[in-house]
Amino acid sequence: MSVTDATGPILVTGGTGQLASALAEAADGLKLLRVGRPDFDFDRPDAIHPLLDRTRPSLVINAAAYTAVDRAETDALAAWRANHDGPAALAAWCAAAGVPLIHVSTDYVFDGLKGAPYVETDPTHPCGVYGASKLAGEAAVLATAARAIVLRTSWVYAPRGRNFVLTMLNARAKTDRLRVVADQIGCPTPAGDLAAAILQIARQIRAQPWQEGWNGLYHAAGTGWTSWHGLASAVFEEAARYGMVPPTVEPITTADWPTPVRRPPDSRLDCAKLAATFGISLPPWRSSLAKVIDIAFDISPTTGTKL
Template identity: 45%
Template sequence: MRVTVTGQSGQVVLSMLERAPQGVTVTALGRPALDLKQLDSIDSAIAASQPDLVVNAAAFTAVDLAETEEATARTVNGAAAGEVARAAAGLGVPVIQISTDYVFDGSVDRPYREDDPVAPISVYGRSKLAGEEAVAAANPNHAILRTAWVYSPFGKNFVKTMLRLAETCDEVGVVADQAGCPTSALDIAGAIFAVGRNLLDRPGDPSLRGVFHMGAQGEAVWADVAKAIFAERERLGGKPVRVKRIATADYPTPARRPANSRLDSSKLKMVHGAGLPYWQASLASCVRRLLSTEQTG
């Protein structure tokens, strides 16, 4: 299976390159060959890679910056996603679109299901929803995978930020009124390969197409995640770090975040057999790896 994934340095892309199963070749396409800000570069770049499956994992993910750079966010996350799907359709291959919990407003009091109404409250969320719609319109042979609270040993993410703060702080204030499913990009990669294989092996099965939620099992608020990070660090010999539970209002940001980002991922497991593990185990593994990397230089 030849998989072409957009992007070269994102958490999901790097995780896919690391976790590619035997017999799967992953080609990561980024600038200059493919630039999602330049829509006319997309079709030829994807065609040249000769994929069996296309995964659109690249995105404008700077949630706060998107509030002032809406045009760029809508181009990269919206129009370009449609062009990626259209290029895949032209080659007769399926496309997997990576989306987000930010398509919801966070107002329900339970994990979100795929059929819940979307109502994004940020530019980023609206741009990602536009991408979902563009993909669905351009290529019926698609799976849209919404995930949330992504972290990994790669790139910038919450885990790395907490470990950096732990070096100099005895106490860290962390938001405790936003709930979600902390999800490892390495686990996401495994699910993407499983979904992709199903799409290729069962081309006539409509149940495998459409929207799926792809979050880790279990749930937490950000303060819980920070506490787990610090606990694993302390277990490995680090100094204790306290978590001060604060409200979203105490840490204002340009873009609003959903208070509830919990995703019900049971459909993905039932239909594709691609259930993700509980977040605690994957998080601890990530912390151990990051700390081991620091110690070995």
């Protein structure tokens, strides 16, 4: 296969998912082509390469993934297809075509026991099928594609879709008391901020020949950190600007809220490598949260409706 025309579109997988949607909104003149089910489906691997051959992208951003952490334990084959087999197929096509690939991964490749922010060279130890399948996907991408950038991120949310922030707002419409885990900490990351960082990388890739130092793993998450309880409390502080009466948010422990898969108690990511290589740092999580809440209430200004 010959190298794809550099004027081709940037192909974004993930259809109407929150990151793919944020990428489309932030494109600002870049020619993006979003693909998703049924045309692009990691459950139909035979259709992946023909679609890429037809669209001839100049860059591929893989924002598609199986992200249901607990359900992955009983739906492991689907999780592995989406998080390993699909990215491996994308990487194989990109390697043959000479096309760069930006692949999005997760903080759940770590067990959260380090006690300090993770750097890219820290040992990995996923706690469940989701994390294991994402880790395998990283390895497949980096082993196959010569021009591959893997971005690990964390606690992604947006003003649309399914995520923790909207879950909190919707829960407030039903109750005035919430119990939220306070002993798990991480870096909340708005999809819009992550999308902006990805597109900054894309612009650098398109503006100059590929640099050997670009290939590899990077951490890309919101600046700063908090707990799930801290994030929930901040959500309601922002929502109060729109007349929402904050509920009582009770801090609880992980043991008080058991789940099929153990979550990393401390999945903070050190993003210094991304800043050093590409000059990119994501904004502070707290200021970005306010902007996301503004958009969420603009979409659904009344509190009794599903945001």
